[in-house]
Amino acid sequence: MRTGELSKEQVKRTPRNESVFLTTAQRSNFSPLTALGYHAWRARSLGLLSGTTLPLEREARLFLAHAKPRPGERWLDVGTSTGFYAGVLASAECDVLAIDISPAMLRAASARVRNDAIEWGLLNVEDSGLPSESFDGITVGATLGETARPLLALAEMERLLKPGGRLWTMYVARTGGEVQTLLSHFGGATFPDRAQVAAALPACSLQTALEFGPVVFELYGKRT
Numbered sequence: 001m002r003t004g005e006l007s008k009e010q011v012k013r014t015p016r017n018e019s020v021f022l023t024t025a026q027r028s029n030f031s032p033l034t035a036l037g038y039h040a041w042r043a044r045s046l047g048l049l050s051g052t053t054l055p056l057e058r059e060a061r062l063f064l065a066h067a068k069p070r071p072g073e074r075w076l077d078v079g080t081s082t083g084f085y086a087g088v089l090a091s092a093e094c095d096v097l098a099i100d101i102s103p104a105m106l107r108a109a110s111a112r113v114r115n116d117a118i119e120w121g122l123l124n125v126e127d128s129g130l131p132s133e134s135f136d137g138i139t140v141g142a143t144l145g146e147t148a149r150p151l152l153a154l155a156e157m158e159r160l161l162k163p164g165g166r167l168w169t170m171y172v173a174r175t176g177g178e179v180q181t182l183l184s185h186f187g188g189a190t191f192p193d194r195a196q197v198a199a200a201l202p203a204c205s206l207q208t209a210l211e212f213g214p215v216v217f218e219l220y221g222k223r224t
Helices: 024-028 032-050 056-067 084-091 103-112 150-160 178-187 194-199
Strands: 074-078 095-100 118-122 135-140 161-172 204-212 215-222
Touching (some): 032 056, 032 103, 074 150, 084 095, 084 118
Parallel strands (some): 135 161
Antiparallel strands (some): 204 215
């Protein structure tokens, strides 16, 4: 599934995706209106959440400086939404599989980021069915804050990484505050605990941790 308009057949939901529980936050991403406005929100959201200046351009520079994607590497972008990390990786001359559970998001992403190095796939990483040790690197952004089972998703990502591969995560860490409690209860949002994230990746070592308020970027490397 390459660049361009996606057909209804290409974005139909598969039995594998149907079997996975979806949170309220995930289900909202199926709306075409959500997909239409998501990139604009994504460009501002980390600055609002962190209380600092954190535009997409800065996020891309942080990723490139620490994860160091190399030309010809195979990367998986988990929960690609409108394709931010997929686009950054393609610009770095990587081959990219960008996956999401939302057909609307995949349509928006493939229209916004036109690059033949990107393959778009309708998959849920909690139960991907992809071959083990098949990626040099994996990126996962806001998906960790939306999936009902982030630790299961992380375990699957570890399985998919080659030895020596890198996992770049971005998420809002758990603080235990009242706002997070309300968002979890009513919106299905998840706020991972950093120690639990590390425990879910027993074959990986933490290489980089960057904190901007509650917003955390972490780079893990899979041991050889």
